[in-house]
Amino acid sequence: MPSAHPTPRRGSVVAVVALGGGLGALARYAVGLSTPDPDALPWVILAVNTVGCAGIGVLMVAVTERWDAHPLVRPFLGIGVLGGFTSFSAYAFDVHHLLEQGRTIIAALYLAGTVVAAMTAVWAGAAAARRSFPGQAAP
Amino acid sequence: MSWLWVFVGGMAGAAARYLVDHAVKARADTPFPWGTLTVNVLGCAILGVLTGLSAHGGVPEAVRLTLGVGLCGALTTYSTFSYETLTLAEAGERRAAVVNVLVSVAAGVGALLGAAALAGSW
Numbered sequence: 001m002p003s004a005h006p007t008p009r010r011g012s013v014v015a016v017v018a019l020g021g022g023l024g025a026l027a028r029y030a031v032g033l034s035t036p037d038p039d040a041l042p043w044v045i046l047a048v049n050t051v052g053c054a055g056i057g058v059l060m061v062a063v064t065e066r067w068d069a070h071p072l073v074r075p076f077l078g079i080g081v082l083g084g085f086t087s088f089s090a091y092a093f094d095v096h097h098l099l100e101q102g103r104t105i106i107a108a109l110y111l112a113g114t115v116v117a118a119m120t121a122v123w124a125g126a127a128a129a130r131r132s133f134p135g136q137a138a139p
Numbered sequence: 140m141s142w143l144w145v146f147v148g149g150m151a152g153a154a155a156r157y158l159v160d161h162a163v164k165a166r167a168d169t170p171f172p173w174g175t176l177t178v179n180v181l182g183c184a185i186l187g188v189l190t191g192l193s194a195h196g197g198v199p200e201a202v203r204l205t206l207g208v209g210l211c212g213a214l215t216t217y218s219t220f221s222y223e224t225l226t227l228a229e230a231g232e233r234r235a236a237v238v239n240v241l242v243s244v245a246a247g248v249g250a251l252l253g254a255a256a257l258a259g260s261w
Contacts, residue, residue: 012164013157014154014157014158017152017153017154017156017157018151018153018154019150020153021149021150021152021153021154021156021213022146022147022149022150022153022209022213023146023149024149024153024213025145025146025148025149025150025153025208025209025212025213026142026145027147027190028208028210028212029141029145029208031202032208049217049218052217052218053217053218053221054220055218056204056218056219056221056222057222057225060222075156075157078218078219079153079156079157079219080153080217082218083153083156083213083216083218083221084149084152084153084212084213084216085218086216086217086218087211087212087213087215087217088179088181088182088183088210088215088216088218088220088243088247089182089183089185089186089207089211089212089214089215089247089251090186090208090211090215091217091247091248092183092186092187092247092248092250092252093186093190093206093251094147095248096190096248096250096251096252096255098188099252111248112216112243115240115244118217118220118221119221119225119240120216120219120222121221122147122224122225123225126225132208132221
């Protein structure tokens, strides 16, 4: 949809992405501190990534299909907060950690299960947003 | 103090992800999300090096928090990866969507395992 907002300067975009990324990383760290047991199943990053993927599904429908949001909203929340909250490296680290412990089957289940959970979450988030928010029908 | 390390690393990681994604998109004029694939593999490789080095106990906690949890954590992303995969699938590019998932997982996890093995053997 055409935007009524002027295009923001590149420096402003980088600044809000950085601020959002710092906050997102802090939130991920805070969730991780709530389960300090290193031998526990890697629920923390699985949950963080699933929640973050549902969040991006909702956000992207909201700002690209429903509302003419301020042009810094998507970089701040999408690229910054949710991008910094979710993590591919922490996911890969969990796989490595499980393999090091000799829990090969759990590692394989975690590897594939995260992909399934993430894709289901982003799809469900976008679908729920298209149903819930007023606006034109989904393209 | 640990919160500050994570925050600073997260800021740098997210900003770097945005800039690298932009630079890659400017060079590769294709709907395939090469930018996100690049940062995810790069971040996994850096975290792999840290993981390998820390096996010898040589990585201070502040470095692990800044570079591992903050920088690598925020340089890489699962939300943009999943959203771009969904976008490919919704645009009818089903094969590209499946390829993106398989290549991202194989290259990302492979980069971390390989880098950890290399750095751990030093």
